[in-house]
Amino acid sequence: MGVMSETISVCCAACGRRHRYTAPSYPCACGAPVAPELDPRGTATEVTHRTWDEEWIGVRCAACGTESRWPRPELGCSCGTVLCVPVDGAATGRSGRAPGSRVPAHRAVPVRTARDAVTAAVLYLRGLGHRDVRRAEQRPMSGIGLAAPGIVVQVDPTVGPASVRDVECLWLTAMAESADCVYFSLAGYAEEARARAGALGVPLFVLDPGGVPRPVNAPAVALDATAG
The missing domain is CATH 3.40.1350 (Trna Endonuclease; Chain: A, domain 1)
Structure with missing residues (x-):
């Protein structure tokens, strides 16, 4: 069974528009897809400046336990604001294997x-x-x-x-x-x-x-x- 990436509602901090955001999945070194755990109760924040360390988060693979760093989830609103999507810092990444999905x-x-x-x-x-x-x-x-x-x-x-x-x-x-x-x-x-x-x-x-x-x-x- 393939990964069911989580989808949450995200409210723009600038204009109040609501968006549906689906977490992207990435390949673990073991071949299993992993996705960041989103926080549906969290609040999206506006990205006003960038630093390298803040643009990456740790996501743990449930299949092998390996933690890797992947891009922090972001969403672009139609008003021009870039939003940092809230993630559950205490949760591990979701994992699963799609049929024949050895291609990174x-x-x-x-x-x-x-x-x-x-x-x-x-x-x-x-x-x-x-x-x-x-x-x-x-x-x-x-x-x-x-x-x-x-x-x-x-x-x-x-x-x-x-x-x-x-x-x-x-x-x-x-x-x-x-x-x-x-x-x-x-x-x-x-x-x-x-x-x-x-x-x-x-x-x-x-x-x-x-x-x-x-x-x-x-x-x-x-x-x-x-x-x-």
């Missing part, structure tokens, strides 16, 4: 914002076995830097193709940390950037609107073959 859910996360692009990249990295993904201490020249033990990542949500300099800077950062590296871009890569990445062995992925990372060079194809 990161392949079905729509990308509409820069935050969505980061989420899609994080989910993909977890499919590769990198569970402790965090914001990188060193900010890249462009885009958003992520890191996990043994790997540094750049996510470029801009509308222009990544340049050869972007690729080289990521590679140099990885070399300095004795780590592997991966580049995710929404707009693709300049021809020189793709050539240079091939020579340096940097995997390049393009995030399509559905959130699927598409490998665009040989190192990325090889890496994609290891994804769970």
